[in-house]
Amino acid sequence: MIFSKALIDGVKHSIGVPALGLGSSMFAFGAFLKSAGFDIYQSFFSTFFTFALPGQFVMAETILTGGTLLNVFLAVLLTNSRLYPMTVNIIPVIRGSNTPKWKQYFGAHFIAVTSWLNMFSVHKNINQNDKFDYFIGLGGFLWFSSIICTVVGFYFSNIVSDEVLIGLVFINPMYFLLMTIGNLSEKKM
Numbered sequence: 252m253i254f255s256k257a258l259i260d261g262v263k264h265s266i267g268v269p270a271l272g273l274g275s276s277m278f279a280f281g282a283f284l285k286s287a288g289f290d291i292y293q294s295f296f297s298t299f300f301t302f303a304l305p306g307q308f309v310m311a312e313t314i315l316t317g318g319t320l321l322n323v324f325l326a327v328l329l330t331n332s333r334l335y336p337m338t339v340n341i342i343p344v345i346r347g348s349n350t351p352k353w354k355q356y357f358g359a360h361f362i363a364v365t366s367w368l369n370m371f372s373v374h375k376n377i378n379q380n381d382k383f384d385y386f387i388g389l390g391g392f393l394w395f396s397s398i399i400c401t402v403v404g405f406y407f408s409n410i411v412s413d414e415v416l417i418g419l420v421f422i423n424p425m426y427f428l429l430m431t432i433g434n435l436s437e438k439k440m
Contacts, residue, residue: 257381261388272426274400279419281404361390
């Protein structure tokens with residue numbers, strides 16, 4: 252079955268605060284790209300392929316300042332290298348005994364701070380053989396909603412003030428901070 256209960260549960264987990272936190276920042280990013288002169292296709296593919304907001308901002312800024320393709324590649328590589336330890340950390344936690352390598356590589360695309368933090372907050376309550384599907388539901392929906400929010404931000408940037416857009420960028424980091432504090436307080440108990 253393609254849509255397992257665990258996958259659907261992961262999607263349900265991501266709907267709400269995780270998707271709103273990440274989506275607000277992606278909305279602001281879409282608005283930024285439009286104001287910077289990028290087109291809708293560049294905006295869409297930026298989130299489709301990258302799904303790492305700091306790397307996406309670095310990519311856009313490097314292009315805007317006249318960086319070469321090598322400059323863009325190196326800047327984004329260095330910025331997104333922070334995801335490597337998270338990937339090394341979470342894949343052994345979520346893979347089942349029969350999870351093929353190709354699925355693990357596929358799942359790595361959905362690793363972002365939001366999906367990583369949220370998975371670690373619940374993984375102990377999920378059956379080991381269901382964890383991977385749960386993560387794909389969680390991370391996959393966050394990725395999908397981020398693409399939608401980037402496009403919506405691109406198209407609706409003219410009706411939102413600059414001050415609100417700046418505020419939207421900071422909702423997701425504040426969410427990370429609160430999730431981290433929440434996870435630390437659980438470790439003490």
